Each structure stands twice: as C-alpha cells, then as structure tokens.
Amino acid sequence: VDMYPSEGGLSAIIRDVSEKKENERKIKEFIERFTLISQASNDAIWDWNLLTEERYWGEGFNTLFEEEISGIRYSHDLWLERIHPEDRELVQNTLSQVIEDPKESFFQVEYRLMRKEKGFFYLIDRGIIKRDEHGKAIRMVGAIQNISSRKAYEESMKILNKELLESNRELEAINKELEQFAFVASHDLQEPIRMISSFLGLIEKKYSPLLDETGKKYIHFAIDGARRMRTVILDLLEFSRAGNISEEKKWVKTNSLVEEVLKFLAKDIQDKQATIHVGNLPDICCHANAMIQVFQNLISNGLKYQLPDHKPEIWIEGQKEPGEWKFSIRDNGIGIEEIYLEKIFVIFQRLHQKDQYSGSGIGLSICKKIVEYHQGKIWVESTPGKGSTFYFTIKQ
Incomplete structure (x- = not known):
C-alpha cells in the first residue's frame, strides 16, 4: 500500500504483490537448496559472469583452499596461483579454447591444486557455458570435485x-x-x-x-x-x-570333431556295446586337434570306468552361453567320491589300481591344460555308483 497527501485528505494505491512475494520465496528456496546441495556434495560450486567478470565461489572453496574465500570475487588469480605449475598452462588453454569456440557448451579438466601447507590434491573441474545469440560466452556455471581418493x-x-x-x-x-x-x-x-x-x-x-x-x-x-x-x-x-599348440584357431563344427573321435573309439564302443548320444553341438573357434584330444579323453573315460558287464551309456551336450561355449559329457559309470573331484585333474593321480582300470592318470590333466589354454575351465559333478558329468567351457 502506497499513501500520499491529496486534496481533502490522503490518497492510497493498493497493489497486489502476491506474485512478487511468491517469486521472492521461490528464489530464496532455490538459493537455500543450492547451498544445501553444495554442502552435501562437498563440491566447490562456481558461477562466472563473463560480461561483468563477477565470480561467485560457493562454500566448498573454503574446504578446497583451506581458508575463507567463498563469496563474490572479480578475479580468479588466487585459483590460478594454487594450480600446480605443471598443470596451469593446460587448464588456461582448455578454458580459453572452450570459451572462444562457439560450438562448445561444456568445460572439463583435471588438475592438481597446491595445498596451503604442503603437497597437493587432484581435482576435476566441470562447467556449462551459456552463450548469447551470436555464440559469445556470457556465463559459466560449474563445480570442482576432489578426486584424490579416486x-x-x-x-x-x-x-x-x-x-x-x-x-x-x-x-x-x-x-x-x-x-x-x-x-x-x-x-x-x-x-x-x-x-x-x-x-x-x-x-x-x-x-x-x-x-x-x-x-x-x-x-x-x-x-x-x-x-x-x-x-x-x-x-x-x-x-x-x-x-x-602350434596350429591356428579356426571355426569348426563340434559335431564333426566328436564324430571323428567316435570313429577312433569305434572298437571300444562295439566291444563294450556302448550307446553314445550326441546332441546338437554349437560350432566353435578353437584349436581343432587339441579339442579332439579333450573329447577323446573324456569319452574314453566314460567307456573305461564302468562296472563289469555293465553297458556304458554316454550323453554329449553343448550350448552357447554369454561369452563362452559350454559342453558336458555324462556317463552311467562308477562315479567319483566327492573328495577326489579336484584331485583327478592333477597329473599322474589315479584313484584305482592298474589291474582294475588301465591308464597312467594323465588324460584329465591334459584336458585341463588344453581347456585352460582356450581360457576356459573344466570340472566334474558325480554320484558314486550312478555316473559322472564332466563340464568344460571354451571362451568365445
């Protein structure tokens, strides 16, 4: 309400300032939010008016510079002086380039800031550039973050x-x-x-x-x-x-590799009246001859480690998984005790006497070596008396 003298008394002008008060409230709320965010993040918030050269430094600058320097300033000499001498030119050049280039709207640079006493810490300085209709930079707003821990x-x-x-x-x-x-x-x-x-x-x-x-x-x-x-x-x-392994890696049809192995083991398969189930195996990139040796050793073990007069049955499966190919060879043999599941991959480790089952105990260690050469892994799951499943992976 504005009042002033007039003929016959006082005159008054009443204006609705609700909108003004609401705007003031919003500005106050924004400033308070801005201050709280600055305090919570420990970042040093800055606002630079390039037309008036007025700079606002938030309270985070007090923490960074280890002295009370926040508020309005008209020069950034103090900031430049504290930048490590080896980084100062880089920072100045980067800042000048982004200001002068009308296509640039973002500023970012990492540098070291000298401590007040001794030593320095690493900072990352980021800012947004506001330009006029001619592309001239008129304002920059940003934040400096301490990245010494990182x-x-x-x-x-x-x-x-x-x-x-x-x-x-x-x-x-x-x-x-x-x-x-x-x-x-x-x-x-x-x-x-x-x-x-x-x-x-x-x-x-x-x-x-x-x-x-x-x-x-x-x-x-x-x-x-x-x-x-x-x-x-x-x-x-x-x-x-x-x-x-001297041969080059190449793409092969795994079903063809297994078929070749089964031809080589045909006599054993026939003598033992074994049944072999081969699934639809994925094509893989590998050292073919080495992979044949892996399948041959695992399948021949499935044929060998059986109870007397027991007809072997073997299932060969494979599938493509994220980043690797995974294969399994499952049998219905004698199985393996849990305490030996890792031991069997060690060279010359045998779980049975030579008169029970032939072999020198080197086959699985060779499989492990070849699989690991292909950046994969091999393991076994087994139930004594029911059979074993050997798994191995090959990196894609």
Missing part, C-alpha cells in the same frame, strides 16, 4: 597391474622352462629305457635255460618296470606338448 586408487591399481603383469611373465617363463625340461628329459630318457628293455629281453631269451623261476621272475619284473617307465616318459612328453 586417483590414489587408480595409481594403486596401475602398480598392482604392473606387478601382476611382471608375475605373469615370470610364470610364463618358468612354465616354458618346465615344459622344455619335460620334453628334453622325456625325449633323452627314451633311448636308455629302450636299451634296458632290449638287453633284458635278450638275456631272457639267451639265458632262459640257465635261469631258475626266481631269476625269470626278476627279469620279467625288470622288463615290465622298464615298459611302464617308457609309458610314463611318453605321457610326460604328451603333457609337455599339450601346452605348445
């Missing part, structure tokens, strides 16, 4: 990755040396073993009339031991070769 984490991850990379290189070198040793040792040992076997055979043949039963038994044990030693050496040779 930078420290990134740096620790870099160090850790570097150490892991170095450890992997050392492991690869050691593995190659071990594989080379196994190859050379097994190759060089074959000739002496062959010679021992040959001469023992000659002794048995030539001097058999002069030997009593005990002597003949000893020679038989020696020949059998030499034969088993040669088998172990050949298995070592095969195991060392499993990690040195």
Whole structure:
C-alpha cells in the first residue's frame, strides 16, 4: 500500500504483490537448496559472469583452499596461483579454447591444486557455458570435485597391474622352462629305457635255460618296470606338448570333431556295446586337434570306468552361453567320491589300481591344460555308483 497527501485528505494505491512475494520465496528456496546441495556434495560450486567478470565461489572453496574465500570475487588469480605449475598452462588453454569456440557448451579438466601447507590434491573441474545469440560466452556455471581418493586408487591399481603383469611373465617363463625340461628329459630318457628293455629281453631269451623261476621272475619284473617307465616318459612328453599348440584357431563344427573321435573309439564302443548320444553341438573357434584330444579323453573315460558287464551309456551336450561355449559329457559309470573331484585333474593321480582300470592318470590333466589354454575351465559333478558329468567351457 502506497499513501500520499491529496486534496481533502490522503490518497492510497493498493497493489497486489502476491506474485512478487511468491517469486521472492521461490528464489530464496532455490538459493537455500543450492547451498544445501553444495554442502552435501562437498563440491566447490562456481558461477562466472563473463560480461561483468563477477565470480561467485560457493562454500566448498573454503574446504578446497583451506581458508575463507567463498563469496563474490572479480578475479580468479588466487585459483590460478594454487594450480600446480605443471598443470596451469593446460587448464588456461582448455578454458580459453572452450570459451572462444562457439560450438562448445561444456568445460572439463583435471588438475592438481597446491595445498596451503604442503603437497597437493587432484581435482576435476566441470562447467556449462551459456552463450548469447551470436555464440559469445556470457556465463559459466560449474563445480570442482576432489578426486584424490579416486586417483590414489587408480595409481594403486596401475602398480598392482604392473606387478601382476611382471608375475605373469615370470610364470610364463618358468612354465616354458618346465615344459622344455619335460620334453628334453622325456625325449633323452627314451633311448636308455629302450636299451634296458632290449638287453633284458635278450638275456631272457639267451639265458632262459640257465635261469631258475626266481631269476625269470626278476627279469620279467625288470622288463615290465622298464615298459611302464617308457609309458610314463611318453605321457610326460604328451603333457609337455599339450601346452605348445602350434596350429591356428579356426571355426569348426563340434559335431564333426566328436564324430571323428567316435570313429577312433569305434572298437571300444562295439566291444563294450556302448550307446553314445550326441546332441546338437554349437560350432566353435578353437584349436581343432587339441579339442579332439579333450573329447577323446573324456569319452574314453566314460567307456573305461564302468562296472563289469555293465553297458556304458554316454550323453554329449553343448550350448552357447554369454561369452563362452559350454559342453558336458555324462556317463552311467562308477562315479567319483566327492573328495577326489579336484584331485583327478592333477597329473599322474589315479584313484584305482592298474589291474582294475588301465591308464597312467594323465588324460584329465591334459584336458585341463588344453581347456585352460582356450581360457576356459573344466570340472566334474558325480554320484558314486550312478555316473559322472564332466563340464568344460571354451571362451568365445
């Protein structure tokens, strides 16, 4: 209400200021919200009027600069002075470029800010640019966030990755040396073993009339031991070769690989009157010969580890899953006790006597090596007396 003197008394003008009061209330509420958000986020909010050079620095600047500097300012010299000397030119150039380029509407830069006492911390500075109808920058609003914790984490991850990379290189070198040793040792040992076997055979043949039963038994044990030693050496040779796959990866029809394996095992399948069920297997990209060896070892195990007079039945399935192909070979054999489910993949680990089931205990360790070479994994689930299911994956 405005009142002023007039003839015969006072005159008054009454104006409705409801809209004005509502706008003032909204502005006050907005400022309060803006302040609370600034405090809650610990970000340093800034507002720069490029026409008047007036700058508003929020309360977060007090935390960053470790002194009371928030409020209205007409220069950003204090901010520039505290930027790390190595980063200052980058920040100034980035800021100038985005202001001068009419196509730019966003500003972002990372830099280090010197502490008041000692040291520095990392910041990320982001802002939105408002332009007039001619594309000239007239205002910028943004926030500065302390990212020192993130930078420290990134740096620790870099160090850790570097150490892991170095450890992997050392492991690869050691593995190659071990594989080379196994190859050379097994190759060089074959000739002496062959010679021992040959001469023992000659002794048995030539001097058999002069030997009593005990002597003949000893020679038989020696020949059998030499034969088993040669088998172990050949298995070592095969195991060392499993990690040195020279063939290129290629796309193959897995059903064709399995069909090839079943042809190779045809006599065993016929002798044991086994039934093999092969599902619709996915095509995969792999080292074909190595993958044939995996299927051959797993299927032959399903045929071998059966109760006497029991007809084997084997199911081969496969499917495509996110990032990998997954296969399973299930049998109705003797099964495996739970405590041995991991042990069976260790080289030369056998769960049965040689007179029960033949083999040297190397097949599954070769499967594991080949599968891991394809960046997959292999495992087994089993119920004693009912059968086992071997699973393995191949990375796509």
